[in-house]
Amino acid sequence: MAKSEGELLPGTFDMLILKTLSLGPMHGWGVSERIERLSGGVFSIQQGAVYPALQRLLRRGWVTAGWQVTENRRRARIYRLTATGRRRLGAETAWWDRARLGVGRVLRAPIQER
Amino acid sequence: MSWVHGLRDRLRTLLHPGERDEELAEEIRFHLESEAARLTRNGHDQATARARALERFGNTAHVMQATREERGPSTSGAPMHDLRWALRALSKQPGFTALALITLALGIGATTTAFTVLNTVLLRPLPYRDPVRLVLMREKTATGAIRPVSFPNFTDWREKTRSFSGVASEMFVWSQTVTAGAEPLRATVMGVSSGFFSVLGVQPLKGREFTAEENRLGGPRAVMVSWNFWKTEMHGRAELGDIRFGDEKIPVVGVAPESFRFIDDADLYYPHERMPGTCRSCHNYLVIARLGSGATLESARAEMSTLSRNLVRTYGTDTEAADVEMIPLRDFLVGDYHVMLLIVFGAAGMVLLVACTNLVSAQLARGLARARELAVRAALGASRGRLARQLFLESGLLSLGGAVLGAAVAFLLTRGVRFFGAGLVPRLEELRMDRSVLLFTALAGVGTALLIGVYPALTLAAGSPGRLLRGSRGSRVTVRASVWRLLVGFEVAMAIVLLVGSALLIRTLHNILSADTGFQARGVVTAALAPGDSLDLPRFERLRAELGALPGAGGAAFTNVLPLRWGDGSGPVRRPGDPLDRNWPAMAGFRLVSPDYFTVLRQPVIRGRAFTSADGAGAPLVAIVTPGIAEKLWPGENPLGKQIATNYLFDQWLTVVGVVSEASSWAMPRGGQNEIFTPLAQHSRKIEGRIVAVIRSNGNPADLMPSVRARLRSLLPEVPAKLGTLEERIARSAADRRFAMLALSLFAAIALVLAGIGIYGTMAYTVATRTHEIGVRMALGATPHGVRMRILGDAAGMAFGGIAGGIGAGLFVTRYLQSTLYGVSHVDAIAYLSGAGALLLAALLGAYIPARRSSRVDPMLVIRAE
Numbered sequence: 001m002a003k004s005e006g007e008l009l010p011g012t013f014d015m016l017i018l019k020t021l022s023l024g025p026m027h028g029w030g031v032s033e034r035i036e037r038l039s040g041g042v043f044s045i046q047q048g049a050v051y052p053a054l055q056r057l058l059r060r061g062w063v064t065a066g067w068q069v070t071e072n073r074r075r076a077r078i079y080r081l082t083a084t085g086r087r088r089l090g091a092e093t094a095w096w097d098r099a100r101l102g103v104g105r106v107l108r109a110p111i112q113e114r
Numbered sequence: 115m116s117w118v119h120g121l122r123d124r125l126r127t128l129l130h131p132g133e134r135d136e137e138l139a140e141e142i143r144f145h146l147e148s149e150a151a152r153l154t155r156n157g158h159d160q161a162t163a164r165a166r167a168l169e170r171f172g173n174t175a176h177v178m179q180a181t182r183e184e185r186g187p188s189t190s191g192a193p194m195h196d197l198r199w200a201l202r203a204l205s206k207q208p209g210f211t212a213l214a215l216i217t218l219a220l221g222i223g224a225t226t227t228a229f230t231v232l233n234t235v236l237l238r239p240l241p242y243r244d245p246v247r248l249v250l251m252r253e254k255t256a257t258g259a260i261r262p263v264s265f266p267n268f269t270d271w272r273e274k275t276r277s278f279s280g281v282a283s284e285m286f287v288w289s290q291t292v293t294a295g296a297e298p299l300r301a302t303v304m305g306v307s308s309g310f311f312s313v314l315g316v317q318p319l320k321g322r323e324f325t326a327e328e329n330r331l332g333g334p335r336a337v338m339v340s341w342n343f344w345k346t347e348m349h350g351r352a353e354l355g356d357i358r359f360g361d362e363k364i365p366v367v368g369v370a371p372e373s374f375r376f377i378d379d380a381d382l383y384y385p386h387e388r389m390p391g392t393c394r395s396c397h398n399y400l401v402i403a404r405l406g407s408g409a410t411l412e413s414a415r416a417e418m419s420t421l422s423r424n425l426v427r428t429y430g431t432d433t434e435a436a437d438v439e440m441i442p443l444r445d446f447l448v449g450d451y452h453v454m455l456l457i458v459f460g461a462a463g464m465v466l467l468v469a470c471t472n473l474v475s476a477q478l479a480r481g482l483a484r485a486r487e488l489a490v491r492a493a494l495g496a497s498r499g500r501l502a503r504q505l506f507l508e509s510g511l512l513s514l515g516g517a518v519l520g521a522a523v524a525f526l527l528t529r530g531v532r533f534f535g536a537g538l539v540p541r542l543e544e545l546r547m548d549r550s551v552l553l554f555t556a557l558a559g560v561g562t563a564l565l566i567g568v569y570p571a572l573t574l575a576a577g578s579p580g581r582l583l584r585g586s587r588g589s590r591v592t593v594r595a596s597v598w599r600l601l602v603g604f605e606v607a608m609a610i611v612l613l614v615g616s617a618l619l620i621r622t623l624h625n626i627l628s629a630d631t632g633f634q635a636r637g638v639v640t641a642a643l644a645p646g647d648s649l650d651l652p653r654f655e656r657l658r659a660e661l662g663a664l665p666g667a668g669g670a671a672f673t674n675v676l677p678l679r680w681g682d683g684s685g686p687v688r689r690p691g692d693p694l695d696r697n698w699p700a701m702a703g704f705r706l707v708s709p710d711y712f713t714v715l716r717q718p719v720i721r722g723r724a725f726t727s728a729d730g731a732g733a734p735l736v737a738i739v740t741p742g743i744a745e746k747l748w749p750g751e752n753p754l755g756k757q758i759a760t761n762y763l764f765d766q767w768l769t770v771v772g773v774v775s776e777a778s779s780w781a782m783p784r785g786g787q788n789e790i791f792t793p794l795a796q797h798s799r800k801i802e803g804r805i806v807a808v809i810r811s812n813g814n815p816a817d818l819m820p821s822v823r824a825r826l827r828s829l830l831p832e833v834p835a836k837l838g839t840l841e842e843r844i845a846r847s848a849a850d851r852r853f854a855m856l857a858l859s860l861f862a863a864i865a866l867v868l869a870g871i872g873i874y875g876t877m878a879y880t881v882a883t884r885t886h887e888i889g890v891r892m893a894l895g896a897t898p899h900g901v902r903m904r905i906l907g908d909a910a911g912m913a914f915g916g917i918a919g920g921i922g923a924g925l926f927v928t929r930y931l932q933s934t935l936y937g938v939s940h941v942d943a944i945a946y947l948s949g950a951g952a953l954l955l956a957a958l959l960g961a962y963i964p965a966r967r968s969s970r971v972d973p974m975l976v977i978r979a980e
Contacts, residue, residue, distance in 0.1 A: 027141075027144065027145075027148075028145055046172030047145065047171045048142070048171045048172035049177070051141070051180070053184075055181045055185055056184045059185065076141075077144075
């Protein structure tokens with residue numbers, strides 16, 4: 001498992017994968033690579049961690065997977081967001097926004113002297 | 115439809131676990147190569163790129179393992195996995211599984227069969243068009259007695275009513291010798307009126323119904339045949355041709371459809387309106403009618419009541435139909451069987467309940483024995499819900515198997531019931547398992563699963579794993595003793611109710627069969643003969659003498675109708691001086707009998723004399739009456755020598771020469787069965803082609819039958835004969851009760867055995883859990899005998915609770931049996947005592963083996979085991 005997954009808030013990794021897949025169907029390597037790139041290197045997860053996560057999303061029906069032949073004639077397993085997955089992403093994003101706001105307010109609250 | 119994707123994915127995991135791993139490996143390979151390619155593009159050399167890619171990926175083995183875990187079964191609910199687990203658990207104990215399956219198959223099979231009968235006889239519509247609009251009408255006398263209809267009343271009803279779209283009638287079946295092929299044969303003939311088939315809404319399979327001309331006295335003759343007769347006797351030929359009735363050839367104009375049947379089986383249908391009856395107070399027809407549009411049963415009843423009042427006004431006491439009894443045809447055809455079938459169905463349901471109870475305790479005991487296994491699973495992370503689900507799945511599998519096997523059992527039983535029960539219960543020939551029966555079986559299976567599964571699953575899964583694993587002895591989940599008592603008590607109570615019910619019916623049947631009928635049926639051989647229209651009397655007298663003199667025979671006689679069957683004649687009787695059109699003082703049934711009839715049947719002649727061969731065709735007309743007639747006509751006087759007449763016997767004056775004691779002539783309970791006997795020889799034209807020989811046998815009637823048959827064949831080769839015994843006839847008059855009795859006895863026996871097994875199981879389990887206690891007791895000086903008695907006492911205690919409950923329930927339930935009982939009350943002490951006794955015995959038998967085992971406990975071993 002990714003050694004730095006613990007640095008992510010629980011559940012956020014799945015959300016990131018859903019977000020990545022909302023940009024278009026992609027294989028596992030693509031997903032991990034793009035998360036790294038889009039986060040600007042904030043998360044240094046191990047790439048292999050996407051596979052259990054993808055499997056989890058697959059079972060929940062949020063993504064589907066199928067084998068396709070890529071441009072350089074390799075067989076690759078391509079993951080695709082389902083309609084449910086897209087709705088889920090919407091819900092998670094909204095939750096995340098609220099949570100981020102809440103956390104931010106708490107953290108920025110002035111520190112009072114006793 | 116996300117769950118479809120999810121499901122498909124899980125299914126693939128289940129079906130091809132290896133394939134999924136290979137795919138994952140390929141995916142990872144692709145990933146590593148892509149990453150390495152990217153790194154190469156960024157300037158790394160190939161070896162470094164590959165190493166970096168691996169490093170960035172992480173531990174491939176971990177990734178694969180984590181992914182595998184995400185796929186499912188072991189970490190969250192996977193039904194297939196639970197199913198495999200349940201199957202394995204069941205196959206580990208093949209003995210238990212087999213016994214459970216047999217128990218359930220019997221329970222569900224019995225219930226399904228009972229439902230099939232109920233469904234066929236009561237629930238499925240009659241095989242006629244729009245059968246709910248069909249009614250059956252009979253005459254209701256001023257005293258409220260219900261009688262068949264006279265011909266003139268039938269035609270008057272048909273002419274005057276406005277409520278019906280069609281009215282027809284049926285005359286009772288008779289049998290007659292006919293020739294359709296080479297050999298003469300005995301055929302049953304049903305007289306039907308015009309429009310009989312169209313009122314029922316039945317189209318002839320071939321040909322047509324009778325025309326108006328054919329239905330008229332003196333019109334062209336015609337006959338219709340049943341499908342069966344057409345197939346077997348006419349070999350299904352297209353050219354219907356004709357059938358010989360004696361010397362006459364009658365053209366066959368139609369064939370009834372294959373399934374067609376109305377009340378009785380008939381080979382031939384004959385237009386009875388060709389021979390119109392003139393007697394308005396005779397009772398020979400059943401009238402069927404189809405309610406017209408707009409008419410209801412009530413409105414039709416009202417109209418017919420008015421109509422019969424008008425007829426009474428016109429014909430006075432000529433007509434006995436003060437009112438019309440009108441009931442839906444279905445009620446008439448199914449009638450009394452309603453109660454009987456519900457009883458049988460209820461009994462079958464009780465057997466299923468007993469079977470389920472047995473399995474509940476078996477599942478509990480089995481679960482407790484596996485408590486450690488369950489605890490380990492719980493400790494390894496299986497949730498309570500998961501454990502309960504797995505345990506429930508076992509019960510579900512058993513129920514599923516039970517239902518499938520039960521359907522097979524029911525299929526076989528249904529065939530048996532159709533074979534043995536046809537004739538005992540109406541409509542059984544239609545018996546088959548249709549979709550509603552299968553639905554019923556499925557529901558029974560689901561109900562069974564819930565009954566046997568829910569409680570054990572919840573109880574067993576509730577055990578605390580920690581305690582279970584830590585403890586050694588006394589570490590089990592416990593099921594309170596009261597639960598066991600309740601389960602056993604319930605079984606015992608159910609079995610008691612069934613035993614009492616069957617005991618009551620057995621006693622009823624015994625009472626019916628041994629009831630004083632006023633004659634002695636035992637040992638009488640009967641031979642129904644169809645000599646055709648001409649009866650050669652001297653020849654029959656010779657036959658009678660020869661039959662009576664056969665070795666082992668003690669006399670023979672003839673009658674036109676056997677006892678316990680409606681004679682074809684009943685009518686009013688008058689004395690000289692009674693006006694022809696007035697209310698005649700007595701009604702009687704008529705029987706034509708030969709000399710020796712009363713001797714053969716052992717029906718005592720009280721006064722005067724019996725008939726002799728001197729009472730022949732030329733001699734003065736004589737009659738023998740039952741005391742009821744004598745009392746009504748000549749109270750306090752000597753009836754001998756008095757004169758009576760009846761329109762049934764052509765209004766001729768008959769002289770009473772004897773009084774014979776009353777017999778159960780057409781119904782079992784005696785009283786008011788008034789009869790007039792006349793010599794066969796003086797009224798031989800009334801026999802209508804049929805006659806029955808009764809032969810008294812000195813030993814077993816079955817031994818006499820072959821010689822009777824041989825003698826008939828040599829003396830009357832052209833006359834078809836059907837042999838039987840008078841006892842059979844009496845037994846048949848109780849056919850519905852016999853059906854219920856047989857079913858109930860079978861069910862009671864099954865329930866008794868199941869209750870015994872249930873007690874065995876419970877006691878065996880109790881003994882197993884109390885080994886330690888027993889060992890200590892024995893170490894402290896208890897004798898093996900004492901220990902044994904204690905266990906037996908426990909079992910008896912359990913049984914007594916159930917017996918008390920069962921007797922209470924029995925007193926309540928058997929009230930519904932009351933109407934079917936004869937000569938025994940539903941609170942009959944013998945029935946209850948024998949039921950309770952049988953169960954106590956079963957309980958002790960069931961407890962004996964565990965009790966013996968308990969007394970063999972070695973105290974030293976037990977204590978060392980501590």
